[in-house]
Amino acid sequence: MPEPEGAHVPDDAWRRVSPKYIVVEVVGSLIGMVVFVGGLVVVHLLWQPWWALWAAGAVALVSIVGIALEPRRVRSIRYRLRDDDLLFRRGIMFQRQVAVPYGRMQLIDITRGPVARALGLAELKFVTAAAATAVTVPGIPMEEADRLRDELVALAETRRAGL
């Protein structure tokens, strides 16, 4: 099919997400940790079962290890715009790599949580007809996310396929 001008692929290289995204993840983990540990401490104060403090300590330890690994985890998130599809990979322990053809994208979502918004970051979610695709690129600067979305929508339009 004839390709209109302006629908070319911008840049074929692996891109990383913003390092500021580490803060978002760390804050999320910290909140989770505080809630769990706090709950267990309350349990300890009220009923004093022998396991409450141990559990609280274990949760705190796991969370701290997780937070320590957060920079590496975030660094492992990468995406790449190839000629006909988007490659996305993430994970250090459980690695996953997905290829989504542009023509298969049904819609592209931009979502922003409160912490991410404070840091000027956004999350790009790619939706295909398959629920299992589950490609979400987090930690993209807001203006770049907007630009990327428009580019990808244009690409999807030129390579539109049926379902």
Next chain:
Amino acid sequence: MSAPARPAPVTNLADGEWHRLHPASPLLRGGLVFIAVLGFVIANLRERAVDLLLPVFAPEADEELGPRYDEWQSDWVNDPIGGVVSHGLVGWALLALAVVIVAVIIGFWMSWRMHTFRVTREAVEVRRGILFRSHRSARLDRIQGINVSRPLFARLFGTAKLEVSVAGQSGNVELSYLGSSLADGLRADILRLASGVRAERAAADAAAREATAPSQAAPAAAATAAAAATIDAVVAPAGTGARPDGTGDGAPAAPGTVEPGAAPAGPARQAVGARAGALVNQRVDEFLAPELDPDLAPPESVVHLPIPRVIGSTVLGGSTIWAAILIAIIAVGVSTGQTWVLFSFVPAAIGLVSYMWSRITKSLRYSIAGTPDGVRIGHGLLSTGNQTIPPGRIHAIEATQWVFWRPFGWWSIRINVAGHSVANSNEAAQRTTVLPVGTVADVHRVLALLLPDAAAEVDPLVGAGLTGRGAGAGFSSTPRRAVWLRPFSWRRIGWAAADGVALIRRGALVRSLTLVPLARMQSVAVSAGPIDRTLRLSALRLHTVTGPVSAVLPVVDRDEASVLFERLADEAVARAASDTTHHWGALPGGAPDAG
């Protein structure tokens, strides 16, 4: 737009005009409940009515009834009729009853009147609702399948429900109910329009269909006249937009409503009795006719399910284990005197039995055939249904063999199709099961129907895919170290590719062969957990639309996986770009003819 002034019985519903459903539709949709309630009330009051009328016809019995009249006067709750009679409110009661009946009839008539649909060259549109109007339209090139189902009651009325499923949850366009033969004709017309075939051919086909299948309840003279009119309408360059959509008034002057009784054709008035007899005969014929019209499909492509196999496969199915467990629990409970077991598990047992029964009855009279407009699957004994899946709508296919079926060589085939909602799981399971149970030869035949373009290249691989193990016959082998992750099935796990179709073979206890047409694959993922990585293995997953089939290659050598990943990603793009199945009829080589 040729607007005939007289309301002629319509024989072609796909002429771009607004049409109404079968007049009995409201009755069939909701009215059966009303009739059931009415029947219940009448049955309960019959005795009382006899008592009331007895004095009129047999005055000498009055003395016996005297005391009972006194009882009635005081017992409003248990005997409202008696109360009404004794207080002289009979007139009011009859008036109220008449008002209710008239209101129901008006409601039915209004809902029938306001429920219109039309089939244009672009879409199927439905307008409905009395107070809250809704207008739904389904684009023809997004149609994922058309189902014609005939529940038992609808069959007695000679009607059928036509459902156009489009991609998306609960996005189906439902036309319930239509005249039985009209529904079949409309399905053919929608598919023909969707296939992008030229209008001339459509008109020719419509004329041919008129000649072979006279529409029901239509006098022959009027039928031919209407046929001429509708062919004009088809050939006329889409005058479909002539009626503005915004009118929303139910189009009282809409031509061509389905009104069998309103035909003023004089000659038809003669011999009403003969017509009624013919109607009954036609109903009986329809009832006894094979589910699949032999004219529609080449008979050699039809898979037959012998009844013993259907029953045997159900008895040997996975539900049998549950049945055994339930019976054991109930038996133990009864023998130890634990009566609560009965209350909690007997309903489950009843549910299980009814599931097995419905599976058996729905598998009876099963047929599958390739038509030029897609694969047609029919089933059902009393309530029949059939489904037509146009070419290029199947996103994944899986043939599975449960371990108890292995001695008999039975397989079942399920598919993923977009838009078959997950909501109604029973119905969805029904629709995604293409072959309830069949032999290996049946699997070959059904796969050839489902993948007509790739059948020649896929077919040689199917044998090894179903039962083979290890390398060879086109399938890849899995390294021996995968035994740590898949101790039983690692030898069976493998993949192959043929003509744009990826085949994945896996499973030892439940053997499975998954086929994914790459032209419709949504995305592909390769993943590896810590154990996978120490063993230098990966898992590969082909994402398709939601459905019962998931295409997963659970273990594969890591280097092989990355090569395969690239290959699938590239081929998916290439195949999708060259895929033209959404307008299958417009292919230069003509329709993919199954015959």
